[in-house]
Each structure stands twice: as structure tokens, then as C-alpha cells.
Amino acid sequence: MGPGAVQLLRAVIMGPPGSGKGTISSRIVKHFALQHLSSGDLLRENMNKRTEIGVLAKSYIDQGRLIPDDIMTQLMLRELKTLEQNHLLLDGFPRTVPQAEALDKVCSIDTVIDLDVPFETIQQRLTARWIHSASGRVYNLDFNPPKVPGMDDDTGEPLIQRDDDKPETVMKRLKSYEAETRPVLEYYRQKGVLKSFAGTETNKIWPHVHSFLRTKLPDIG
Ligand code: G5P
Ligand code: MG
Numbered sequence: 001m002g003p004g005a006v007q008l009l010r011a012v013i014m015g016p017p018g019s020g021k022g023t024i025s026s027r028i029v030k031h032f033a034l035q036h037l038s039s040g041d042l043l044r045e046n047m048n049k050r051t052e053i054g055v056l057a058k059s060y061i062d063q064g065r066l067i068p069d070d071i072m073t074q075l076m077l078r079e080l081k082t083l084e085q086n087h088l089l090l091d092g093f094p095r096t097v098p099q100a101e102a103l104d105k106v107c108s109i110d111t112v113i114d115l116d117v118p119f120e121t122i123q124q125r126l127t128a129r130w131i132h133s134a135s136g137r138v139y140n141l142d143f144n145p146p147k148v149p150g151m152d153d154d155t156g157e158p159l160i161q162r163d164d165d166k167p168e169t170v171m172k173r174l175k176s177y178e179a180e181t182r183p184v185l186e187y188y189r190q191k192g193v194l195k196s197f198a199g200t201e202t203n204k205i206w207p208h209v210h211s212f213l214r215t216k217l218p219d220i221g
Pocket of ligand 1: 015065067173219
């Protein structure tokens with residue numbers, strides 16, 4: 001690194017489905033000059049455009065199953081290349097140990113923010129979630145309802161429910177989290193980069209995440 005060069009932050013946000021990764025990430029990007037890359041948003045974008053990857057992804061996502069590692073890794077690493085010059089926040093990737101290992105080969109992660117939210121809390125939340133599919137903006141009928149019911153605050157476009165937020169699919173996603181994603185936490189713990197934030201409410205977790213990130217980046221919000 002030359003004189004004056006800035007060390008770029010390589011952060012990952014993890015946590016079970018519905019733990020608030022998307023919600024906390026949108027607060028993070030309001031306060032810090034980070035580029036947010038969500039694997040789920042990227043997949044949904046491909047599903048909307050009915051790309052080859054999108055059509056394939058839908059068949060897995062609707063069943064609450066993970067996309068195969070090689071496809072997912074290829075998709076994310078390609079996207080990552082275009083964002084190399086920024087501080088980065090990865091959301092939803094890596095989700096398996098093979099994905100974490102593949103990522104390590106091209107980009108060394110220095111910070112992992114783990115949202116440790118109990119499963120009971122999550123089940124209630126996901127059935128009340130509505131999203132603006134073009135932007136990925138997330139609402140919740142109880143927690144952060146849109147200003148006009150059923151409409152996106154910024155564009156006024158209609159909100160939709162995700163097909164994978166049906167109760168039986170949510171259960172499958174939680175099971176796959178336990179089996180395939182929890183080992184990734186252990187992987188990062190051993191590398192000494194894991195920072196866990198436990199709680200049941202985003203508004204209580206967020207101030208801790210905020211102070212933690214302030215030790216790494218200037219707050220621009
Ligand atoms: P995604 O899109 O990455 P998940 O399952 O990891 O999906 P999800 O569902 O997007 O995660 P989140 O981002 O953690 O959840 O949470 P969120 O959207 O911010 O909040 C959830 C809801 O709770 C919202 O309605 C929010 O408003 C509300 N909420 C937040 N905080 C609070 C609170 O304090 N109180 C209350 N009451 N509500 C709150 O991945 C989707 C699928 O894509 C595939 C998989 O099939 C996956 O299931 N996929 C991959 N497959 C393989 N490898 C990968 N790396 C993959 N990435 C994605
Ligand atoms: Mg999300």
C-alpha cells in the first residue's frame with residue numbers, strides 16, 4: 001500500500017433469515033461510505049429479469065433451499081470485482097463454508113457482524129414483511145410500515161410479499177441456516193474477525209453496531 005492509501009474495509013453481515021441484515025445494512029449505508037452487496041437482492045433482481053440464473057435460483061429459493069455453491073460464488077465474485085475500490089459490506093454471502101473459502105481466495109474479510117436473533121422472534125417477523133422489489137427496500141406491517149399502505153415510500157410503486165416468506169418455507173430456511181450457515185460463524189470466529197450482537201429488536205441492536213463500526217470508519221450520516 002502506497003503512502004496515503006486507505007485500507008479498505010471488507011465486512012460481512014450475517015444472521016439467520018429475517019434477523020435484520022437488510023434493515024441494519026440500510027442504516028449502515030446511511031452512516032458510512034460502504035458499498036452494500038446483498039446476495040438475496042441480486043438473486044431477486046435476476047428472478048425479476050428472468051435471467052438464466054434467476055430462473056434457476058427461483059426453484060431453490062421457493063423451496064427454502066440454498067443455491068448451489070459454485071453458481072452462487074461465481075455470481076458474487078463477478079459482482080465483487082466491479083466494487084473492488086470501495087469499502088464493502090456483504091450481506092447474505094458467504095452462507096456456507098465452501099463459499100467462505102472461495103471468497104477468502106480473492107478478498108480477505110476483516111470484520112463479520114453477526115446478528116444473533118432468536119428463531120421465535122424471526123418467525124413472526126417474516127410473515128409481516130413487504131418489500132419494494134426494484135430497490136430491495138424492506139417494510140414490516142408492525143415495525144416499519146410504509147407511509148401509504150402497500151406502496152413504496154420513495155417511488156410510490158406497489159410493494160410485494162416474497163414467495164419464500166410462507167411459514168413452511170421460513171422453517172426450511174431456518175433449518176438450512178443451522179446446518180449450513182452456522183459453521184461459517186465458527187470459521188470466522190477462528191479467524192478472530194467475528195463480532196456478535198445479540199438481541200430481539202433492531203432498534204436496540206443498531207446502536208451497538210453503529211458504535212462498533214465507528215471504530216473502523218468515519219460516520220458521514
Ligand atoms: P436472503 O434474501 O439473503 P435471508 O433469508 O438471509 O434472505 P432475509 O429474509 O432477507 O434473510 P434479513 O435481511 O436478515 O432477512 O432481515 P430484514 O429483511 O432486514 O428483516 C426481516 C423483517 O423483519 C422485515 O420485514 C423487517 O422490516 C422486520 N424487522 C427488522 N427488525 C425488526 C424488529 O426489530 N422488530 C420487528 N417486529 N420487525 C423487524 O436470501 C434469500 C434466499 O436466497 C438464497 C437462499 O435460498 C435464501 O433463502 N441465497 C443463497 N443461497 C446460497 N448461498 C447464498 N450465499 C445465498 N444468498 C441467498
Ligand atoms: Mg435480506
